Amino acid sequence: MGPLRLEGTPKTPHIDLDPNTGMLEIKGRSIPENSIDFYKPLIDWIDGYSRSPQSKTALHVQLEYFNTSSSKCILDVFKKLEAIRAAGNEVTILWHYEEDDEDMLEAGEDYAGIINVPFKMILIEEVNGQ
């Protein structure tokens, strides 16, 4: 299977899923009115990837905003990764947040409390140029 790459828009995040490295990235804003439509290709892709995943998979999530319509879809993405981990692979979710954005940190902690995958909370440093 090939990578899945989508450019970010004002309402949907940049997506970069690479099956060869196991590096997955969701970055930007996830505030579409119909999140199901947007996330379906991602969920399908991870379904395909889960058949022969890398021994190590890392999902980077760096969201500035996400709406409650996206929150369930994001949970569905995490559940797919949970299944990959349950099959004996190493999976990590790296949840990035800005220094003044405690709400985003809390959102990551909320997911970490629901999903059985190790989360790393990563403070976005200005020096990283992100």
Next chain:
Amino acid sequence: MIIRAPFSLLHLCSKEYFRLGMIDRIHDLYDELERQRIMLSFKGSLTTELITALLGMVEHKMELIEPDGRSRKRVFNVVMECLQNLYHHKTVIGQGEGSMDPDPHGVVMIAHLDNGYSVLSGNLMAGGDVERLKQHLDRINALNSEELRDLYKTTLADGRYGTRGGGGLGMIDIARKSGAKLEYGFVPIDKDSAFFSLNVNVTS
């Protein structure tokens, strides 16, 4: 003639009065928006494009007036959820049966207050849904911030909410971002519908 002349005059006068009245009302409306410190106001039927444009305006204005990043994000989040509530609600009613307006209008306003922001929204809704929404809002208002967080997590995890993320996750999120109690009201319109008003305070 005796009857028609005064009638015409009256008609003309009332028409003239009405015209002047409308002109005065524009200024009255403007004054009222100023008095209430409304920084953005929208009334009408929403499309996804309009929501994008309105959110762009909110973001731009907030960057100009609010130095605190957390407050900026919270206001943006609350406005976004309110607009998307209106948008999805419109769709639900539009697909329904009965005498409801197939394209009902909602209203969203943001007021800049001394101690923060007030996000006001309103829309027509089916009268039969009022009690359920009221119970949901009362349940949310009875919780402290930690309990609210737990309710958000359990609601998210149980997956029982609808395809658009409905089922009340939106209101829970709005309450979390607000940090204050949700102020709401229902005005009965007729036996089938009511007007729902919501005021969300975001302190800065």
